[in-house]
Amino acid sequence: MREIFQATLRAMENGEPVAIATIIQGDTRWSVGAKMLVRFDGSTLGNFGDDRLAALALPAARRALNAGHAQRLAYKERAGAFVDASPLEFPDLEIFIQVFQPPPTLLLIGAGHIGEALVQFAKMVRWRVIVVDDRPDFITQTRLPLANERILVRYEPTSETLDSMPITITPSTFIVVATWGWDQPALRQIANSNAAYIGLVSSARKGIIIFRELIREGISADALARVHVPIGLDLGGETHTEIALSIMAEMLMVARSGTGTPLMQSKGSVVMKQATRGDKFN
Secondary structure, eight states, X not given: OHHHHHHHHHXXXXXXXXEEEEEEEOOTTSOTTOEEEEETTSOEEOOXXXXXXXXXXXXXXXXXXXXXXOEEEEEEEEXXXXXXXXXXXXXXXXXXXXXXXXXXXXXXXXXXXXXXXXXHHHXXXXXXXXXXXXXXXXXXXXTOTTOSEEEEOOEETTTTEEOOOOOXXXXXXXXXXXXXXXXXXXXXXXXXXOOSEEEEOSOHXXXXXXXXXXXXXXXXXXXXXXXXXXXXXXXXXXXXHHHHHHXXXXXXXXXXXXXXXXXXXXXXXXXXXXXXXXXXXX
16 A cells, blocks of 8 residues: 555656556455556556456556546446446445546747746746757756756757657646747657647747648647647737746646636626625625
């Protein structure tokens, strides 16, 4: 049990979601309260002491990780096999799968001036930050001291080839592509990921060109429709820092399921209504 909790804490520190499957109902063959941890890559810790139960819980836990919410499994045992219990049946076995989501991770691909400001904003709201760039002097400890991880990749401008980026993308990853010229190869690698958010720092015109090329390569229009371009909320920003603030605001809106509507617009009428009526406040 202690190993599972320690592994969960390590995963949270590394920005990796995990699921813990727990037996919450069963007969004396199984220990109620027994747990199995499932990592995002499918590796596990613990197996309830019964391979059959582990085989049931593993795919369900991976589905829960991808969906980002808990699941409750109920089974009847028939002829030595487990089948789903109907809502009207009392199950022989129940397993509860709880998902532990780490704080969001900003995966910043491209560490230019906008990216440098984004790192600072993301750390202000306590996000984990990973920065990827092909320029060694752009991802130094001195330039980006707040980044949790800095990854150097190789990009060849002549052939426009980008080595596979050694990154892990999860449903709690927010990706911003802000490169100096390899945005298309970067999008090619991440467009089909399950990231919570993908944004491209680009003009609308350039975005259209990139999307057309990627669609010709076989990337689906549905996948590219998830990419935010132009990126950020309309704050009227002009400087690199102001643009970075608008991007951070949009990502926070997505992370917290906000609307982006000014609070004055949604709440202001209520305030004025109460003020003009002279109602008492409790």
